[in-house]
Amino acid sequence: xxxxxxxxxxxxxxxxxxxxxxxxxxxxxxxxxxxxxxxxxxxxxxxxxxxxxxxxxxxxxxxxxxxxxxxxxxxxxxxxxxxxxxxxxxxxxxxxxxxxxxxxxxxxxxxxxxxxxxxxxxxxxxxxxxxxxxxxxxxxxxxxxxxxxxxxxxxxxxxxxxxxxxxxxxxxxxxxxxxxxxxxxxxxxxxxxxxxxxxxxxxxxxxxxxxxxxxxxxxxxxxxxxxxxxxxxxxxxxxxxxxxxxxxxxxxxxxxxxxxxxxxxxxxxxxxxxxxxxxxxxxxxxxxxxxxxxxxxxxxxxxxxxxxxxxxxxxxxxxxxxxxxxxxxxxxxxxxxxxxxxxxxxxxxxxxxxxx
Amino acid sequence: xxxxxxxxxxxxxxxxxxxxxxxxxxxxxxxxxxxxxxxxxxxxxxxxxxxxxxxxxxxxxxxxxxxxxxxxxxxxxxxxxxxxxxxxxxxxxxxxxxxxxxxxxxxxxxxxxxxxxxxxxxxxxxxxxxxxxxxxxxxxxxxxxxxxxxxxxxxxxxxxxxxxxxxxxxxxxxxxxxxxxxxxxxxxxxxxxxxxxxxxxxxxxxxxxxxxxxxxxxxxxxxxxxxxxxxxxxxxxxxxxxxxxxxxxxxxxxxxxxxxxxxxxxxxxxxxxxxxxxxxxxxxxxxxxxxxxxxxxxxxxxxxxxxxxxxxxxxxxxxxxxxxxxxxxxxxxxxxxxxxxxxxxxxxxxxxxxxxxxxxxxxxxxxxxxxxxxxxxxxxxxxxxxxxxxxxxxxxxxxxxx
Numbered sequence: 001x002x003x004x005x006x007x008x009x010x011x012x013x014x015x016x017x018x019x020x021x022x023x024x025x026x027x028x029x030x031x032x033x034x035x036x037x038x039x040x041x042x043x044x045x046x047x048x049x050x051x052x053x054x055x056x057x058x059x060x061x062x063x064x065x066x067x068x069x070x071x072x073x074x075x076x077x078x079x080x081x082x083x084x085x086x087x088x089x090x091x092x093x094x095x096x097x098x099x100x101x102x103x104x105x106x107x108x109x110x111x112x113x114x115x116x117x118x119x120x121x122x123x124x125x126x127x128x129x130x131x132x133x134x135x136x137x138x139x140x141x142x143x144x145x146x147x148x149x150x151x152x153x154x155x156x157x158x159x160x161x162x163x164x165x166x167x168x169x170x171x172x173x174x175x176x177x178x179x180x181x182x183x184x185x186x187x188x189x190x191x192x193x194x195x196x197x198x199x200x201x202x203x204x205x206x207x208x209x210x211x212x213x214x215x216x217x218x219x220x221x222x223x224x225x226x227x228x229x230x231x232x233x234x235x236x237x238x239x240x241x242x243x244x245x246x247x248x249x250x251x252x253x254x255x256x257x258x259x260x261x262x263x264x265x266x267x268x269x270x271x272x273x274x275x276x277x278x279x280x281x282x283x284x285x286x287x288x289x290x291x292x293x294x295x296x297x298x299x300x301x302x303x304x305x306x307x308x309x310x311x312x313x314x315x316x317x318x319x320x321x322x323x324x325x326x327x328x329x330x331x332x333x334x335x336x337x338x339x340x341x342x343x344x345x346x347x348x349x350x351x352x353x354x355x356x
Numbered sequence: 357x358x359x360x361x362x363x364x365x366x367x368x369x370x371x372x373x374x375x376x377x378x379x380x381x382x383x384x385x386x387x388x389x390x391x392x393x394x395x396x397x398x399x400x401x402x403x404x405x406x407x408x409x410x411x412x413x414x415x416x417x418x419x420x421x422x423x424x425x426x427x428x429x430x431x432x433x434x435x436x437x438x439x440x441x442x443x444x445x446x447x448x449x450x451x452x453x454x455x456x457x458x459x460x461x462x463x464x465x466x467x468x469x470x471x472x473x474x475x476x477x478x479x480x481x482x483x484x485x486x487x488x489x490x491x492x493x494x495x496x497x498x499x500x501x502x503x504x505x506x507x508x509x510x511x512x513x514x515x516x517x518x519x520x521x522x523x524x525x526x527x528x529x530x531x532x533x534x535x536x537x538x539x540x541x542x543x544x545x546x547x548x549x550x551x552x553x554x555x556x557x558x559x560x561x562x563x564x565x566x567x568x569x570x571x572x573x574x575x576x577x578x579x580x581x582x583x584x585x586x587x588x589x590x591x592x593x594x595x596x597x598x599x600x601x602x603x604x605x606x607x608x609x610x611x612x613x614x615x616x617x618x619x620x621x622x623x624x625x626x627x628x629x630x631x632x633x634x635x636x637x638x639x640x641x642x643x644x645x646x647x648x649x650x651x652x653x654x655x656x657x658x659x660x661x662x663x664x665x666x667x668x669x670x671x672x673x674x675x676x677x678x679x680x681x682x683x684x685x686x687x688x689x690x691x692x693x694x695x696x697x698x699x700x701x702x703x704x705x706x707x708x709x710x711x712x713x714x715x716x717x718x719x720x721x722x723x724x725x726x727x728x729x730x731x732x733x734x735x736x737x738x739x740x741x742x743x744x745x746x747x748x749x750x751x752x753x754x755x756x757x758x
Contacts, residue, residue, distance in 0.1 A: 038709030045712045148712040164705070207720055207747060243715075248750070261742055263421065263429075270754030281754075284435055284747035286720050 006032045008335060010180045011167040013039035015147050015321050016313050017182030018154040019328030024180075025159035027332055034165040039155055040148030043184050043320055046291020048203065048239055048247055049150075050216050051143040051322050052087055055106045056223045059300060059346045060319075063326055065110050066342055068141060070325035075143065080150035081242040086140040088117070088126065088215040090133060090236070090276070096220045100137035107139065114139045128212050128277050144216055144239050144247075147321045172308040178335050180311040185257075185294040187302075187314040194302055194349060196315045198292035200258075202251040202265055206283040210244035213277065226252060226318055227299045234268050236276045246283060248273045250318075252293075261290045293318045303330055303347035311335055312349055357381065357411075357447045357644075358419055358428070358595060361389020362633050363625025364449030365402035366640025367647065371447070372409035374648035379441065380411055381430060383418040389451050390471060391633050394478035420752070421743035422446075424599050424618045431748050438752040445620050445647040448596050448608065449640060452626035454496075454586035456725050457732060458690050458698065459683035460557045466564025466582055470500045473584035477507055484508035486581040489567050491515035491555040493674050494588040495537070495632075502543035504584070511547035512578045515569055517587070518674045520551035526673035530666060554680050558583055572679060588674060590728050591626045597741040605629075612657065613646040614639060622647050630671065635663040681733055691726035693719020707736035720747050 010021045013035035021031045038045075051071050055061040075082045091097035100116060107114040117125055118135045125138070155162055167190055170179055181187065185198040217238045225233035232253035239247040251265050266288055274281040296302060296315040301323065306312050311334065313327050326341060333340040345351075357364045357371075360382035372378040380403075382389070388399030403413060414430075420438070421429040428441045454469040461467065468476065470492055477483055487510045490501045494516075501514040516523070527534045541549060556575065557568040566579045591606050601616035602609040607629035614622050624643035625636035638660045642652035684690070686699035694715040704710035707717070707730060716730065717723025722745070723738075730736055744753060 038704075038706055038712055040712050041708055152713055204750075204753065206750070259740075263423065263743075266743075267754050267756070270750045271756075274750050274754060281749065281751040282436065283750050284720070285744055285750060285753055286722065286747045287718060287742070288744065288753070289742055 006030055006177050008178050008180060009034060010182060011035070011170065012182035012184065013151065013155060013162060014042050014044040014182060014184055015040065015151045015324040016184070016316065016327055017180070018151040019324035020180050020182055020313055020331045021160045021328070022154040022157050023325075023328040023332035024335065025157045027336055029159065029336070031160045033155060033160060033162050034167065034169075035162070036164065036166045039162065040151040043291055043293060044151055045148045046201070046203070046289060047147060047293075047318070047321055048237070048249055049145045049147040049321055050087070050239060051145060052216070052319075053107065053112050053139060053142060054223065054319065055103055055110070056227055060227075061106065061110050062342055064319065064322055065112050067323050067326035070329060071143065071322075074150070074154075074325060075145070078150055078153045080153060081146040083144045083240065083242040085142070085144050085240055086138060086215050087142040088122070088217050089137040089139070090129070090217060090219050091135055092133065092219065092221075094134055097134040099220060100135065104137050112139065113141055126213060126215065126217065128279050129217070130276060130278055138215070142216060144241060145321070146242070170310070172310065175309055178311060180313060180331055180335065182313045184314055184320065185292045187294065187312065191306060191308070191310070191312065194306070194312065194314070195297055196302070197254060197295045198257055199295040199317065200251070200253050200255045200290050200292055201249065201318070202261055202269055202288065202290050204248045204266065204270065204285045204288040206246040206248065206280070207286050208244035209246065209283060210240075212246060212279060212283075213238055213240050215240070217276070219276070222250070230254075234265065234272055236272050238273055238277060238280070246280070248280070248285075257292065259290050259292070261288055294320070301327065301347055302349050303327055304334065304344055304349050306349055357449055359389060359449035359451055359625070360384070360387040360399070360403070360413070360415070361391060361449060361451045361625060361636065362398075363451070363636035363640035363643070364389070364447065365399060365406060366637045367447045367449055367624055367644030368411045369402055369406040369409065370641045370644030371648040372406050372411040374645060374650055376445070376648040378406065378411035380406065380413045381417045381419065381428075381441075382415055383433075385415045387413065387415065390475070393475055418746055419595055420745045420748045422595060422599055424621065426620070429743075431746070431752055435746065435748045435752065438748065438755050445622065447643045447647050448601075448616070448621065448623040448627050449625050449636070449643075450592040450595055450627050452589040452591050452630055453724065455588050455590045455728055455732065456585070457587050457680060457683065457729055458688045459555065460685050460688055461559055461564075462585070463689050463692055464558050464560050464564045465562070466560065467558050468582065468584055470496055470584040470586035472586070473582060474500050474503055477504065483582065485510060487512050487579060488582040488584055489513060489515065489555065489569070489578050489580045490584045491567070491569075492586040492588070493517045493676060494586070495670070495674075496586065496589070498537060498540045498544065498549065500584055501547065501549070502540040505545050505547060506543060511544060512580050513547060513569070514544065514549045515553040515555060516549065516551050517554040517677055517680050518551065519677075522673050522675075523551060526669055529669065554683075555583060555585060556683055587676060587680065589626065589630045591629065593627065594741050594745050596623060596627060598743060598745060613652060614643040615646060629664075629667065631663060631667040635660065635667060638663060676732070684733075690730060691716045691719065693721050693726075696726070701730065702734070707731065707739055710736070711739065722746070
């Protein structure tokens with residue numbers, strides 16, 4: 001590429017920006033990453049770090065499964081407290097259990113391994129869950145990771161330089177070097193025509209008590225609340241950490257950029273967690289916090305070129321950590337003019353938003 | 357009133373006497389706070405006066421969440437049960453804790469806080485015929501040394517990092533303090549009180565066996581069973597910050613009636629900056645009066661001004677020397693909860709960055725020790741405070757609204 005010392009500039013040192021920089025640098029580009037704060041200090045640090053295949057739309061299935069494959073390679077050398085815990089999608093009733101079966105079939109079509117657990121198999125897999133649940137779908141290849149560490153490791157790749165600075169320094173007229181914006185929920189500060197809203201989520205973490213839960217446990221209703229609705233919602237979503245801690249989620253609402261936790265929301269989230277895993281009631285919570293998922297109208301990310309010439313990688317809602325590698329790969333493909341790893345058209349910035 | 361040390365008790369007594377319906381909460385089972393820990397006639401006397409005026413006392417209650425609309429969430433020592441308490445006015449008398457600075461060996465069993473060892477002994481731990489080094493900085497060291505000597509400990513020495521010159525000028529300008537200091541010095545007996553010295557290292561295989569003391573030129577070893585070590589006090593500001601009260605440096609900002617920037621929330625005592633027991637009593641009376649709707653008297657205001665001026669002089673006299681900020685080696689543990697070493701964070705650009713990369717300050721103590729230490733060592737600013745202020749059970753956090 002050019003003779004300048006910077007071939008591509010990436011604004012935003014969250015997990016998505018770090019992955020963009022990584023795939024660009026791996027292709028031989030000299031990359032400068034610019035962020036005003038600590039790497040991974042936004043949604044990357046606030047999220048659960050659940051790497052998960054999601055099949056509630058064909059696009060999401062393609063994107064998440066391709067990204068998981070890239071993650072597997074990355075996790076062979078990135079130390080980020082990765083735990084191959086898998087996911088259990090939990091059914092509360094027979095109708096949901098039937099849905100689990102259909103989910104498993106769709107995953108199999110995409111060559112993602114999944115197995116149906118009946119009531120007994122579920123009890124053996126997760127004895128702490130309340131008794132009487134009809135079953136679950138187990139997706140063994142999902143992970144939990146500590147994403148800020150992953151971002152920091154990606155940014156140590158040769159060819160990447162990190163600089164403290166503000167994305168507002170960028171001027172559209174100066175087209176060189178190409179610039180990638182991975183600013184998450186702050187994208188509209190520079191690109192007001194890109195409607196990305198902060199969607200607040202609460203999390204609480206319990207002190208180290210390993211051996212309570214073994215999979216990421218998610219109630220099936222989570223998906224429709226996350227991707228097919230804009231209503232405020234709370235879903236049971238609990239994660240074992242490599243550290244032995246238990247992370248409890250998850251909530252969704254639109255509350256602007258106020259990162260104060262809501263007492264009532266936290267309370268309801270805790271009650272829900274203890275309803276699914278009764279022994280959790282006695283676990284000590286050491287911290288609770290709220291962060292923001294960068295959300296688009298159709299809950300799919302923006303990955304592509306903006307009218308100004310800037311490249312955009314933002315708006316991943318709750319899947320930014322899962323989707324970081326495929327996003328970074330796709331951005332590198334587009335910026336460098338390579339064959340794209342996936343069809344980029346569903347993520348174009350000028351698409352008509354449709355609900356998934 | 358949150359806190360039943362001198363400030364909280366004085367506030368409770370004053371406010372109750374003025375007709376307010378007063379509730380006093382403290383995380384300890386007995387009143388008195390840190391300074392009047394153990395059976396304390398002062399604490400019992402003030403609490404008795406407050407209760408006779410109608411105040412209600414709840415010991416063993418820790419506030420883990422609060423909002424400026426007038427709600428406190430309180431848990432018992434187990435962290436398993438919680439209650440909600442409403443308030444119209446709140447007085448924060450949350451006191452202070454010791455500042456610990458890391459140095460090689462500081463995590464060995466036998467190394468404790470200066471006030472920490474005093475509290476242990478008041479709680480029943482015996483130190484008779486045990487050899488103790490008291491080290492760090494501040495007037496507490498002399499008091500602790502004297503107390504331990506009275507309890508039968510062999511106090512090897514008291515090491516005060518501040519130089520004699522600075523302390524001498526301060527003491528000679530404060531005749532009241534000089535008298536108290538002289539009394540404590542007598543109680544310390546033949547044990548040396550060494551200015552301008554500090555502990556550079558704690559040594560031992562499985563437990564503390566000796567410490568290396570230095571004056572910056574020489575180093576020598578003192579055999580000991582305990583090292584009681586604290587570098588002054590820092591105010592407990594978590595609850596004030598959670599409520600959104602403005603703080604400046606290590607102190608809550610108030611107006612002349614001791615009202616914080618959150619209307620209806622007052623503060624008194626160490627929360628306003630380390631000022632000592634007399635200052636806490638005066639400010640407690642002022643805050644209690646203001647919270648009950650009566651402006652504090654001019655006499656109280658004037659006394660407070662004098663005491664606050666003296667506390668600024670005291671802080672200057674005991675200012676930390678740069679050497680004690682660089683005792684830790686790269687391998688020294690900084691955060692005990694999460695096993696984070698100095699070398700893992702010394703290049704971080706902020707507390708937030710260090711936390712994200714290493715989990716510094718993210719364990720059960722919530723950075724109460726390493727947060728203060730790393731802010732002192734690296735000049736970082738503290739992070740936002742969020743509930744729960746202390747670990748509480750999922751059940752507590754999930755309790756239904758009443």
